[in-house]
Amino acid sequence: MLKRRKTVITVLVVLIVGLGLVSVGPMLYSLIMGPGVTAGELNADSAEPPSTEMDGEWVVTAGDGVNPTAVGFTFNEILPAEKKVTSGATTDVSGQASVSDSTLTDGExxxxxxxxxxxxxxxxxxxxxxxxHTDEFPTATFTLSDPVDLSGIPEDGTPGEVDLTGDLTIHGVTNEVSAPFQVLRDGEKVILAGDILFNRLDFNVESPDFVAAKIAEEGEVNILLSLEKEN
Known part of the structure; x- marks a missing residue:
């Protein structure tokens, strides 16, 4: 199944700064104190050897308690007296990938x-x-731009690594991104996990003037995807 793949992740990137921005003064400070919600990390502890061929049509599923699908962001925010990490995520993720002759040919x-x-x-x-501004830009997408050879992913329940390159669209702006990702073949599933470094200003994502905390320009899009073959 997925092996050297630059696979689908659109990931989103759900990203960007979900940090303080609320109102002002003490109220704002209290609203940005929590560490946030994160997309999980790939867990291969209970993974099994693959039980289906890699070639075919794959779809993003909800996953399970071990590797649930989620996409999110992580940013540093700088408060008057401290620097802290804040994150956010969503499990509302869909997508598909096509694999032919052990090559990922397209995905979104x-x-x-x-x-x-x-x-x-x-x-x-x-x-x-x-x-x-999700009322105007309700979705973020990632579309694979180059075919990926998947022949190097292990078949023994351990993860391999591929480089993913594609077009990431957030806030109505599209940029090409690349990042290394772990790929795990687990029974009938393929698990994809990785972090995409990005600059929010490249996507015209600004921090409102009324926000007390400074939001770092550089952040991560955190991705964990569970895929299964389409019936």
């Missing part, structure tokens, strides 16, 4: 930005409406 992933969550309801609303 779509992230529903309206369902991005951190660890604070009020912050969630502000991130969506004031930063990501």
């Amino acid at each position: 992933i779509v992230v529903e930005m309206d369902n991005l969550t951190t660890d604070n309801d009020r912050r969630d609303v502000n991130v969506r409406m004031k930063i990501l």
Whole structure:
């Protein structure tokens, strides 16, 4: 199944700054104190050798308790007295990938930005409406741009690594991105996990003037995807 693949992740990138931006003063500070919600990391502890061929049509599924599908972001925010990490994520992710002759030929992933969550309801609303403007840009997408040889992924329940390159669209802006990803063949599933480094300003994502905390320009899009063959 997925082996050297630059696979689908659209990931999204759900990203960008879900951090403080709320109102002002003490209220704002209290709203950005939590560490947020993160997409998980790949877990291969209970993985089994693959039980299906890699070639075919694959779709993103919800996954399971070990490797649940999620896409999110991680950023540093700088408060008056400290520097901290904040993150957000969503499980509302869809996508597909096509593999032929052990080569990933195309793939796309779509992230529903309206369902991005951190660890604070009020912050969630502000991130969506004031930063990501999800009413105007409700989805983020990643579309594979180059075929990927998948022949190097292990078949013994351990992960391999591939470089993924594609077009990432966030906030209505598209940029080409590349990043290394882990790929795990686990029974009838393929698990993909990795982090895409990005600059939010490249996607016209600005921090509102009323936000007390400074949001770092550089951040990560965190991706964990579970894929299964389409019936």
